[in-house]
Amino acid sequence: MPAKIHISADGQFCDKDGNEIQLRGVNLDPSVKIPAKPFLSTHAPIENDTFFEDADKVSFINHPLVLDDIEQHIIRLKSLGYNTIRLPFTWESLEHAGPGQYDFDYMDYIVEVLTRINSVQQGMYIYLDPHQDVWSRFSGGSGAPLWTLYCAGFQPANFLATDAAILHNYYIDPKTGREVGKDEESYPKMVWPTNYFKLACQTMFTLFFGGKQYAPKCTINGENIQDYLQGRFNDAIMTLCARIKEKAPELFESNCIIGLESMNEPNCGYIGETNLDVIPKERNLKLGKTPTAFQSFMLGEGIECTIDQYKRTFFGFSKGKPCTINPKGKKAWLSAEERDAIDAKYNWERNPEWKPDTCIWKLHGVWEIQNGKRPVLLKPNYFSQPDATVFINNHFVDYYTGIYNKFREFDQELFIIIQPPVMKPPPNLQNSKILDNRTICACHFYDGMTLMYKTWNKRIGIDTYGLVNKKYSNPAFAVVLGENNIRKCIRKQLSEMQKDTKSMLGKKVPVFFTEIGIPFDMDDKKAYITNDYSSQTAALDALGFALEGSNLSYTLWCYCSINSHIWGDNWNNEDFSIWSPDDKPLYHDTRARTPTPEPSPASTVASVSTSTSKSGSSQPPSFIKPDNQLDLDSPSCTLKSDLSGFRALDAIMRPFPIKIHGRFEFAEFNLCNKSYLLKLVGKTTPEQITVPTYIFIPRHHFTPSRLSIRSSSGHYTYNTDYQVLEWFHEPGHQFIEICAKSKSRPNTPGSDTSNDLPAECVIS
Numbered sequence: 001m002p003a004k005i006h007i008s009a010d011g012q013f014c015d016k017d018g019n020e021i022q023l024r025g026v027n028l029d030p031s032v033k034i035p036a037k038p039f040l041s042t043h044a045p046i047e048n049d050t051f052f053e054d055a056d057k058v059s060f061i062n063h064p065l066v067l068d069d070i071e072q073h074i075i076r077l078k079s080l081g082y083n084t085i086r087l088p089f090t091w092e093s094l095e096h097a098g099p100g101q102y103d104f105d106y107m108d109y110i111v112e113v114l115t116r117i118n119s120v121q122q123g124m125y126i127y128l129d130p131h132q133d134v135w136s137r138f139s140g141g142s143g144a145p146l147w148t149l150y151c152a153g154f155q156p157a158n159f160l161a162t163d164a165a166i167l168h169n170y171y172i173d174p175k176t177g178r179e180v181g182k183d184e185e186s187y188p189k190m191v192w193p194t195n196y197f198k199l200a201c202q203t204m205f206t207l208f209f210g211g212k213q214y215a216p217k218c219t220i221n222g223e224n225i226q227d228y229l230q231g232r233f234n235d236a237i238m239t240l241c242a243r244i245k246e247k248a249p250e251l252f253e254s255n256c257i258i259g260l261e262s263m264n265e266p267n268c269g270y271i272g273e274t275n276l277d278v279i280p281k282e283r284n285l286k287l288g289k290t291p292t293a294f295q296s297f298m299l300g301e302g303i304e305c306t307i308d309q310y311k312r313t314f315f316g317f318s319k320g321k322p323c324t325i326n327p328k329g330k331k332a333w334l335s336a337e338e339r340d341a342i343d344a345k346y347n348w349e350r351n352p353e354w355k356p357d358t359c360i361w362k363l364h365g366v367w368e369i370q371n372g373k374r375p376v377l378l379k380p381n382y383f384s385q386p387d388a389t390v391f392i393n394n395h396f397v398d399y400y401t402g403i404y405n406k407f408r409e410f411d412q413e414l415f416i417i418i419q420p421p422v423m424k425p426p427p428n429l430q431n432s433k434i435l436d437n438r439t440i441c442a443c444h445f446y447d448g449m450t451l452m453y454k455t456w457n458k459r460i461g462i463d464t465y466g467l468v469n470k471k472y473s474n475p476a477f478a479v480v481l482g483e484n485n486i487r488k489c490i491r492k493q494l495s496e497m498q499k500d501t502k503s504m505l506g507k508k509v510p511v512f513f514t515e516i517g518i519p520f521d522m523d524d525k526k527a528y529i530t531n532d533y534s535s536q537t538a539a540l541d542a543l544g545f546a547l548e549g550s551n552l553s554y555t556l557w558c559y560c561s562i563n564s565h566i567w568g569d570n571w572n573n574e575d576f577s578i579w580s581p582d583d584k585p586l587y588h589d590t591r592a593r594t595p596t597p598e599p600s601p602a603s604t605v606a607s608v609s610t611s612t613s614k615s616g617s618s619q620p621p622s623f624i625k626p627d628n629q630l631d632l633d634s635p636s637c638t639l640k641s642d643l644s645g646f647r648a649l650d651a652i653m654r655p656f657p658i659k660i661h662g663r664f665e666f667a668e669f670n671l672c673n674k675s676y677l678l679k680l681v682g683k684t685t686p687e688q689i690t691v692p693t694y695i696f697i698p699r700h701h702f703t704p705s706r707l708s709i710r711s712s713s714g715h716y717t718y719n720t721d722y723q724v725l726e727w728f729h730e731p732g733h734q735f736i737e738i739c740a741k742s743k744s745r746p747n748t749p750g751s752d753t754s755n756d757l758p759a760e761c762v763i764s
């Protein structure tokens with residue numbers, strides 16, 4: 001059973017004795033965003049109304065994983081030394097049939113998924129993520145059920161005509177099953193997040209977080225829509241938690257489930273927008289059709305508008321030709337007849353003032369149509385706020401208080417992971433009742449350049465976090481030049497995110513990168529043909545370098561068991577999976593072409609004692625896959641541990657401190673040199689000699705027979721089964737440097753290996 005995770009006084013994950021640990025793993029798996037039956041990826045064309053009409057009958061069973069495949073995927077992840085899984089699920093998967101109508105079969109399937117993961121070699125730490133992207137599948141992303149849009153009075157079948165959302169599904173030719181037009185013209189790369197600025201998604205988030213303030217007329221069964229939606233969402237999450245506890249309490253007792261995260265990437269909607277008649281100048285993402293808020297209100301009411309269009313260029317996003325959208329009599333809102341049918345189906349009684357067939361922002365006097373034909377914006381500042389922190393410190397806190405209280409009623413010991421809007425600091429909660437000593441803060445990081453251009457640009461980088469948080473008077477100052485500076489800049493951004501989080505929540509709250517990753521379909525998917533993953537490797541290595549410099553725990557976005565080279569993660573053309581079945585043959589090609597180097601002559605072999613678990617060394621406190629059947633020096637060794645299918649494996653597979661007998665100070669893995677440096681402050685305790693620091697040293701980079709180790713004190717044993725180095729060091733400031741010696745190259749330039757090694761190390 002994995003040991004319970006504690007939090008140290010300075011906000012680090014640790015064991016009960018205060019030895020620091022790191023959580024590393026993946027988001028498993030993005031297929032939860034789409035139904036499995038029928039299989040409705042975002043490249044399923046919308047040919048008729050069944051997409052909407054049958055949305056209450058879908059099933060998500062088999063997403064994230066087919067039960068029988070779980071073991072192989074988990075074993076594969078353990079080969080990377082991973083110990084943690086972020087398990088996304090959507091509100092839609094639990095409650096698609098209607099409010100309060102839960103899919104208990106899906107919940108029981110999730111229980112089985114968790115149970116099976118837990119049964120694979122000591123299991124994994126798992127935390128639950130109520131996932132969403134741009135509110136819902138029906139507004140271009142994933143998350144909420146269709147009925148939530150009906151609840152707001154929307155008619156999602158008309159979102160295409162009114163540009164209220166952009167859905168990938170509409171860009172698929174039903175005849176060929178392929179995308180229509182050229183990629184950049186029809187459904188540009190990473191266009192889906194622009195839905196955050198379109199009518200459907202922006203309205204839903206405004207109602208969810210601020211319905212009481214901004215849409216008082218929108219009440220359902222006597223409750224404001226804000227309370228109604230938050231209530232249903234939180235109840236669905238808590239029903240899942242309760243079901244897991246009822247069916248498999250051991251998952252909690254055995255430290256498998258470690259916590260719950262709050263809503264993925266919450267968004268402020270219109271809240272804080274100062275002028276609905278313009279595109280806010282601080283908006284960094286402008287791509288494709290880009291209406292102002294007022295234009296999107298008009299389009300939603302079926303009024304023809306000419307709006308700006310943006311293209312991605314070398315210099316960012318630039319305005320192209322304006323474009324005229326004519327909804328041709330369609331409205332984004334339900335007609336009276338449609339709404340009556342919907343209300344009858346879901347037993348909804350609306351406030352009589354809430355007129356059908358009408359934009360709710362018109363209903364609230366934000367705009368009107370004068371003389372039956374002239375739309376006029378009456379209150380351009382309807383959503384404006386005295387300062388930019390009002391949303392996070394009020395609307396977000398109100399929502400978070402709701403889920404916090406429900407979750408704490410359910411369990412006091414599990415972690416609750418607070419997630420602020422993406423790349424923004426959390427609310428100031430110091431001394432607040434909703435901040436306890438089992439709270440973690442989630443951060444997400446994506447490098448803007450890598451994400452938007454789908455390439456690793458070694459020459460020009462952008463301080464994405466600085467840009468998003470307006471840390472520069474001029475965006476040009478956010479530019480960095482040269483690969484080294486880009487890497488350092490990413491490292492600085494993560495460390496600033498950590499600093500900003502701690503300044504809001506206090507130093508005792510750990511920071512956890514619950515999402516970080518790169519698109520693998522870089523350079524127009526060249527790697528899928530050439531098998532040259534150097535861009536992806538460099539981009540991922542930059543993230544690894546940034547994370548390990550600050551000892552940050554993380555779960556990569558993502559691991560997708562059904563990834564393919566054609567459709568990526570099967571959602572909105574994204575392709576972030578670190579593993580793909582389509583890459584398996586590529587791996588074997590590489591191995592065949594690159595013969596394993598001959599073992600070095602005995603005189604140059606590193607002086608490290610190696611052991612296996614059979615020979616009596618202690619079992620490391622990790623979840624790492626023991627592979628004691630392997631003949632480590634055999635050329636086929638890595639094939640046996642089945643690393644095939646991993647992409648940019650060199651950068652994913654990294655050494656790291658599994659458990660530090662003391663406090664972390666610094667770490668750096670140098671992928672080019674194949675060297676790893678760890679600095680720490682060893683504990684001053686009576687048992688210091690007998691308790692080691694455990695370091696994962698993957699043989700993918702470090703052949704056991706060729707390790708060279710230099711350290712400030714102590715002795716070490718390398719457990720080859722677990723690929724774990726046990727370092728028994730002295731208290732105080734210590735370092736260890738581990739290098740992989742190659743035949744052709746000395747390890748540490750200018751160093752004589754035999755002098756580097758303390759006397760305690762012997763050749764086994």
Ligand SMILES: CC(C)CCC[C@@H](C)[C@H]1CC[C@H]2[C@@H]3CC=C4C[C@@H](O[C@@H]5O[C@H](CO)[C@@H](O)[C@H](O)[C@H]5O)CC[C@]4(C)[C@H]3CC[C@]12C
Nearest residue numbers: 133193265284285316422446448449452462464468557574
């Ligand atoms: C010079 C450049 C062009 C400057 C780029 C500036 C902006 C366009 C970008 C700056 C910050 C970006 C946003 C950062 C984070 C995001 C969250 C992300 O969602 C999650 O990521 C996964 C992969 O996309 C997804 O599958 C998960 O479900 C999500 O939880 C989506 C993108 C974005 C909003 C990103 C958009 C571009 C910037 C605003």
